[in-house]
Amino acid sequence: MACPDDPGSIAKSREPPASVVALCASILALDENASSALELARRVEWLLAHQSGLARKSFHAGAAAIDAAALASTGKRLARLDIAAREQFLERLGSHASAAAPIEAMKALILLVAGADRAADTALSKATAAEPARPDPEELRVIPSAEWPSVHHCDAIVVGTGAGGAMVARTLARAGMSTVLVEEGRQHLVSEFRTDTPLERFANLYRDGGATVMLGNPAVLLPIGIGVGGTTLVNSGTCYRPPQRVLKRWLDHEGLILADPDHIGAYLEEVESTLQIAAVPRNVMGRNGELSLLGAENLGWDAHPMMRNAPGCGGTCQCSIGCPRNAKLGVHLNALPSACAAGAVVVSDARVERVLFDTDATMHTAGKLRATLRALGTRTHQRVAAGILARRKDGSYFEIFSQRVVVAAGATETPPLLRRSAVQRHPMMGRNLAVHPALSVAGYFDEAVDASDGVLQSAAIEELHESDQILIEATAAPPGMGSMMLPGYGRSLLAQLDRADHLAFLGAMVADAPSGRVIGSKRPLLLYNLDHRDTLRLLKAVRSTSQVLLAAGAQEVITGIRHARTVRNERELDEVLLQANPRDLHLAAFHPTGTMAAGSDPERHPVDADGALRGATGLWIADASILPSCPEVNPQVSIMALALAVADRVLSMS
Numbered sequence: 322m323a324c325p326d327d328p329g330s331i332a333k334s335r336e337p338p339a340s341v342v343a344l345c346a347s348i349l350a351l352d353e354n355a356s357s358a359l360e361l362a363r364r365v366e367w368l369l370a371h372q373s374g375l376a377r378k379s380f381h382a383g384a385a386a387i388d389a390a391a392l393a394s395t396g397k398r399l400a401r402l403d404i405a406a407r408e409q410f411l412e413r414l415g416s417h418a419s420a421a422a423p424i425e426a427m428k429a430l431i432l433l434v435a436g437a438d439r440a441a442d443t444a445l446s447k448a449t450a451a452e453p454a455r456p457d458p459e460e461l462r463v464i465p466s467a468e469w470p471s472v473h474h475c476d477a478i479v480v481g482t483g484a485g486g487a488m489v490a491r492t493l494a495r496a497g498m499s500t501v502l503v504e505e506g507r508q509h510l511v512s513e514f515r516t517d518t519p520l521e522r523f524a525n526l527y528r529d530g531g532a533t534v535m536l537g538n539p540a541v542l543l544p545i546g547i548g549v550g551g552t553t554l555v556n557s558g559t560c561y562r563p564p565q566r567v568l569k570r571w572l573d574h575e576g577l578i579l580a581d582p583d584h585i586g587a588y589l590e591e592v593e594s595t596l597q598i599a600a601v602p603r604n605v606m607g608r609n610g611e612l613s614l615l616g617a618e619n620l621g622w623d624a625h626p627m628m629r630n631a632p633g634c635g636g637t638c639q640c641s642i643g644c645p646r647n648a649k650l651g652v653h654l655n656a657l658p659s660a661c662a663a664g665a666v667v668v669s670d671a672r673v674e675r676v677l678f679d680t681d682a683t684m685h686t687a688g689k690l691r692a693t694l695r696a697l698g699t700r701t702h703q704r705v706a707a708g709i710l711a712r713r714k715d716g717s718y719f720e721i722f723s724q725r726v727v728v729a730a731g732a733t734e735t736p737p738l739l740r741r742s743a744v745q746r747h748p749m750m751g752r753n754l755a756v757h758p759a760l761s762v763a764g765y766f767d768e769a770v771d772a773s774d775g776v777l778q779s780a781a782i783e784e785l786h787e788s789d790q791i792l793i794e795a796t797a798a799p800p801g802m803g804s805m806m807l808p809g810y811g812r813s814l815l816a817q818l819d820r821a822d823h824l825a826f827l828g829a830m831v832a833d834a835p836s837g838r839v840i841g842s843k844r845p846l847l848l849y850n851l852d853h854r855d856t857l858r859l860l861k862a863v864r865s866t867s868q869v870l871l872a873a874g875a876q877e878v879i880t881g882i883r884h885a886r887t888v889r890n891e892r893e894l895d896e897v898l899l900q901a902n903p904r905d906l907h908l909a910a911f912h913p914t915g916t917m918a919a920g921s922d923p924e925r926h927p928v929d930a931d932g933a934l935r936g937a938t939g940l941w942i943a944d945a946s947i948l949p950s951c952p953e954v955n956p957q958v959s960i961m962a963l964a965l966a967v968a969d970r971v972l973s974m975s
């Protein structure tokens with residue numbers, strides 16, 4: 322099905338360069354002349370069309386460079402080599418330190434496309450095997466920006482409709498404020514998650530087609546959701562309270578009074594009741610989660626079924642590409658419709674270009690507004706928020722004027738938006754980025770595990786959580802989309818794919834030091850350099866996750882470390898870890914936080930302890946960016962609770 326934000330249907334996608342076709346054929350041992358190689362390359366090209374120009378150009382340049390390297394080393398282009406020669410060439414090239422990471426990244430994208438397409442029918446039949454647990458809420462009032470006027474006045478504006486923005490808007494609307502949420506993405510309906518292919522859903526639900534990468538050594542993939550509901554549309558539904566030790570640290574070391582356990586408790590309860598959190602029922606958990614719990618039990622480790630916000634979950638394992646049962650309670654199913662029931666409205670398909678201040682509000686008659694602001698008697702060195710300027714998809718602009726603006730665009734988009742807005746540039750704006758880096762290991766079992774039959778993130782192992790800040794979670798992938806970590810090229814890769822249904826997957830995340838930053842104002846550029854102690858803990862996480870799989874009966878474990886052989890026991894595991902180069906860790910991250918840290922220290926915290934931006938009046942921040950450090954758990958509950966606390970501060974100052 323064609324999607325409104327499709328840059329062209331797959332059938333009509335641009336003809337791929339010959340080097341991309343050759344690479345697809347080589348990675349999956351396809352006959353270069355067969356239609357399957359061309360078809361796969363066209364689909365890769367279609368996904369690339371959703372990504373940034375830089376990502377697309379890098380992929381094309383990489384494929385061309387591989388082809389040129391083949392010519393230089395064998396005297397023939399990749400397409401002219403036979404299947405065995407291609408495999409040998411790719412293995413050789415991939416063993417070079419400088420070439421390994423880019424080749425792996427290109428291979429991962431090709432496998433994602435091939436796997437998602439191969440399993441599309443299975444995914445859709447699982448999606449539609451039962452009716453949705455609930456319909457899309459009628460109360461959710463979304464007006465596409467094309468239908469929104471060029472000037473509007475209201476009591477409060479919220480930028481972003483994700484975890485933070487939705488909660489703030491609900492509180493403000495319920496207090497009687499006319500509230501407008503402005504969202505860059507569009508509304509997604511459950512009917513799309515039941516008819517669109519996994520690849521289409523993936524391309525449409527993630528910013529830049531899922532290709533957000535943090536530059537560093539190693540580079541780390543950081544996918545971010547876009548749409549009405551923000552990243553809660555694609556998250557796994559795992560719900561954790563922030564641990565007491567984290568709240569205490571935020572209170573004692575950062576002066577974040579909002580995190581005072583006595584203060585935040587009521588907000589956490591409100592979030593938990595909104596999200597209807599409960600443990601994963603055994604009947605939908607799936608074998609992947611069961612094996613993780615079995616492995617932990619055999620090791621005597623502390624483990625339990627995951628706490629999630631998915632009443633009516635049918636275990637279709639598609640949370641990260643939009644729940645086809647409307648079971649996972651993203652904020653588009655609760656806080657946003659409640660906000661709209663109280664009078665709020667969501668303007669979609671509108672990118673907020675900047676926050677307007679009293680001196681900026683000149684495009685339309687803002688005199689009355691300025692008079693009101695003057696009457697507030699704000700200090701002259703403070704900039705006074707007056708509204709927002711947003712851009713529609715067709716390039717036209719509109720303004721909304723309000724004395725209260727809450728920015729909740731997420732940890733990677735909020736700092737660039739504020740830079741575009743000419744607020745005072747606090748030296749820590751965009752810095753302090755922690756991401757909770759994650760890795761994945763997989764184990765081959767004698768039995769068919771069918772990891773994507775069950776809940777995507779189903780069980781937690783807490784053994785090393787408090788001692789080492791390593792949180793282990795049984796995490797599978799949507800049907801066909803879990804093959805990206807399989808080693809090898811060509812026929813050896815195909816052999817692994819043939820028994821992929823015997824794989825169980827386990828993920829681990831490490832609470833990291835704030836080792837990254839977001840620079841830029843137009844588009845964010847993300848830089849991240851893994852801290853040495855975090856590297857050591859990630860290696861420990863590889864060890865512990867592999868141990869769990871072996872203890873559950875895995876015959877072989879893929880450690881996810883590039884070039885490492887699979888391991889069959891703990892002795893082999895230790896040998897592999899002894900030789901492991903941290904650069905060869907295969908990392909992703911899903912929990913960016915901290916880039917507009919809130920706290921009491923004007924030098925370290927760009928946002929004050931009430932959630933207000935320093936140097937501005939009437940401008941608050943209420944998303945993952947205000948968390949002062951990695952919360953050590955999946956963050957949505959922490960973000961939502963802090964956002965509720967900020968919303969009450971907005972009200973109390975009004």
Ligand SMILES: Cc1cc2nc3c(=O)[nH]c(=O)nc-3n(C[C@H](O)[C@H](O)[C@H](O)COP(=O)(O)OP(=O)(O)OC[C@H]3O[C@@H](n4cnc5c(N)ncnc54)[C@H](O)[C@@H]3O)c2cc1C
Nearest residue numbers: 481483485505551552556557558559673944945955956957
């Ligand atoms: C695959 C995946 C799985 C995850 N699983 C879990 C999980 O199981 N449990 C958990 O706790 N957390 C999970 N997370 C993380 C969690 O969902 C996020 O931390 C959380 O949603 C962040 O909330 P936020 O409000 O900061 O930003 P978001 O939820 O990302 O919302 C920000 C919104 O602002 C919009 N926006 C950005 N810039 C602009 C602009 N200029 N103008 C207008 N709109 C703009 C964005 O489009 C977006 O909709 C997961 C994340 C991912 C990617």
Ligand code: SF4
Nearest residue numbers: 634635637638640644
């Ligand atoms: S596993 Fe995820 S996608 Fe599938 S029904 Fe449950 S919540 Fe929805």
